[in-house]
Amino acid sequence: MAFAPEYVRLVLHEIFEDAKTLFLASLRTIDYAHLVMLVEQGIVTREDGRRLRDAMRAVTDDDLRAAPYDTGCEDLFFYVSHRLADVCGDVSGHLHTARSRNDIDMTMYRMRVGEEVLELAEAFIALRDALVPLAAKHTTTIFAAHTHTQPAQPTTLAHYLLGVVEQVERDHARFRAAYETVNRCPLGACAITGTGFPIDRERTSHLLGFDAPTGNTYGSIATVDYLLEALTTLVVGMIGLGRVLQDLLLWCTAEVGYVRLGEGFVQCSSIMPQKRNPVALEHARALASKAVGQAQAATLAVHNTPFGDVVDTEDDLQPLVHAAFRDAIRATGLTAAALADVEIDVARMRERAGIGWTTVTELADTLTRAHGVPFQRSHHIAARLVAARRERPWEASADALKRLSREVAGCEISYEEETLRRMLTPEHFVSVRRTRGGPAPDVVAVAIADAQRILDRDRVWIEARRAALGAAGRELRAAVEAL
Numbered sequence: 371m372a373f374a375p376e377y378v379r380l381v382l383h384e385i386f387e388d389a390k391t392l393f394l395a396s397l398r399t400i401d402y403a404h405l406v407m408l409v410e411q412g413i414v415t416r417e418d419g420r421r422l423r424d425a426m427r428a429v430t431d432d433d434l435r436a437a438p439y440d441t442g443c444e445d446l447f448f449y450v451s452h453r454l455a456d457v458c459g460d461v462s463g464h465l466h467t468a469r470s471r472n473d474i475d476m477t478m479y480r481m482r483v484g485e486e487v488l489e490l491a492e493a494f495i496a497l498r499d500a501l502v503p504l505a506a507k508h509t510t511t512i513f514a515a516h517t518h519t520q521p522a523q524p525t526t527l528a529h530y531l532l533g534v535v536e537q538v539e540r541d542h543a544r545f546r547a548a549y550e551t552v553n554r555c556p557l558g559a560c561a562i563t564g565t566g567f568p569i570d571r572e573r574t575s576h577l578l579g580f581d582a583p584t585g586n587t588y589g590s591i592a593t594v595d596y597l598l599e600a601l602t603t604l605v606v607g608m609i610g611l612g613r614v615l616q617d618l619l620l621w622c623t624a625e626v627g628y629v630r631l632g633e634g635f636v637q638c639s640s641i642m643p644q645k646r647n648p649v650a651l652e653h654a655r656a657l658a659s660k661a662v663g664q665a666q667a668a669t670l671a672v673h674n675t676p677f678g679d680v681v682d683t684e685d686d687l688q689p690l691v692h693a694a695f696r697d698a699i700r701a702t703g704l705t706a707a708a709l710a711d712v713e714i715d716v717a718r719m720r721e722r723a724g725i726g727w728t729t730v731t732e733l734a735d736t737l738t739r740a741h742g743v744p745f746q747r748s749h750h751i752a753a754r755l756v757a758a759r760r761e762r763p764w765e766a767s768a769d770a771l772k773r774l775s776r777e778v779a780g781c782e783i784s785y786e787e788e789t790l791r792r793m794l795t796p797e798h799f800v801s802v803r804r805t806r807g808g809p810a811p812d813v814v815a816v817a818i819a820d821a822q823r824i825l826d827r828d829r830v831w832i833e834a835r836r837a838a839l840g841a842a843g844r845e846l847r848a849a850v851e852a853l
């Protein structure tokens with residue numbers, strides 16, 4: 371059958387090149403695992419298995435990567451099959467016993483997506499490796515937290531960063547869950563109904579580093595939820611990262627000036643020699659947004675498609691999935707590297723922390739805690755004190771508090787001016803907020819230790835997954851050698 375030149379140029383050639391880039395290694399690994407299983411199950415003789423193994427070794431990955439698209443073959447799978455036939459003749463046909471391109475493709479896709487989920491999880495580990503030590507350095511670095519883009523209350527930089535760390539910890543939990551969904555092997559589902567041959571799906575699953583085979587053979591081919599789950603975790607992670615990047619870029623502005631990136635992460639203007647443009651963070655923000663867009667595009671591509679084997683979930687979709695993960699990994703890695711080399715203007719943060727009456731909530735709290743004034747009345751007294759300081763700047767704060775407490779609460783509350791001043795300092799505000807998860811330095815110190823412990827635990831999980839994949843690879847190579 372001769373394919374139309376337009377179909378070759380616009381589709382088949384592109385798919386062939388994508389497959390060489392993204393899936394060649396997985397395809398070859400699947401071939402070896404399937405061959406081992408066929409021989410062990412007595413479906414293919416050991417002699418034919420050895421001939422096939424030797425032919426597969428003769429057709430090298432480098433040769434296949436260098437091959438141009440052959441119009442006589444529909445795709446990379448058929449091209450590899452033809453090359454094997456050139457080497458060992460009809461015996462090459464045994465390799466396709468009890469399998470289909472359908473289950474091969476779905477296995478390749480899961481292998482690739484599983485690897486990319488692990489890589490993104492590792493990038494988020496590196497991000498936490500930057501965030502946790504940075505928080506540990508700034509447990510007493512006070513700055514004004516904002517709500518609705520306005521100064522709200524003093525907190526510490528460590529408190530802010532730990533909020534980000536906890537978000538990234540939840541990202542890891544989502545990556546782990548997504549990996550466990552992805553890491554099931556469809557090989558053996560064949561076209562969609564399995565096979566009458568006595569195959570061992572557990573064996574091929576194990577040799578390929580999966581946790582277990584998939585279940586229902588129809589669903590093994592038809593489902594795309596494993597892919598959507600992985601992409602959704604990516605989207606959640608990138609949106610969270612993007613919001614932090616937005617803060618960091620604001621903090622890099624001359625007007626705010628809290629953050630100064632290292633020289634390796636800024637660029638100068640081509641015309642304005644004074645500029646230190648924080649382009650690394652801009653690139654990270656753009657890459658995160660690209661990743662979200664690509665992931666959402668992949669979701670739309672499979673929306674309202676049949677529950678079955680359709681190309682919408684296959685050749686044209688997979689490069690988009692890969693691009694989303696690639697950009698997400700780049701964005702995360704770039705952010706982690708920039709944070710590891712960042713300078714914080716501690717004095718500037720502290721200078722602005724108490725501007726705009728950001729500590730006045732503590733006055734209201736103290737009136738309730740120490741004097742039994744109902745909080746709504748305390749809030750009213752504090753609000754009127756702020757107004758009085760604007761309207762009557764000559765009146766001392768302590769005198770205004772006496773007058774307002776008498777007017778609002780019916781009792782005169784008296785403090786020395788210096789005592790009231792200390793009560794309204796950002797340091798006092800932070801130190802008394804000892805609620806679990808609060809910004810008091812000793813509370814934050816415990817949270818940092820917990821964050822480090824969780825980070826170490828999550829790193830062990832990734833190392834264990836990598837070790838399992840490495841062990842599976844070694845076992846497969848030994849089984850191939852033993853044919």
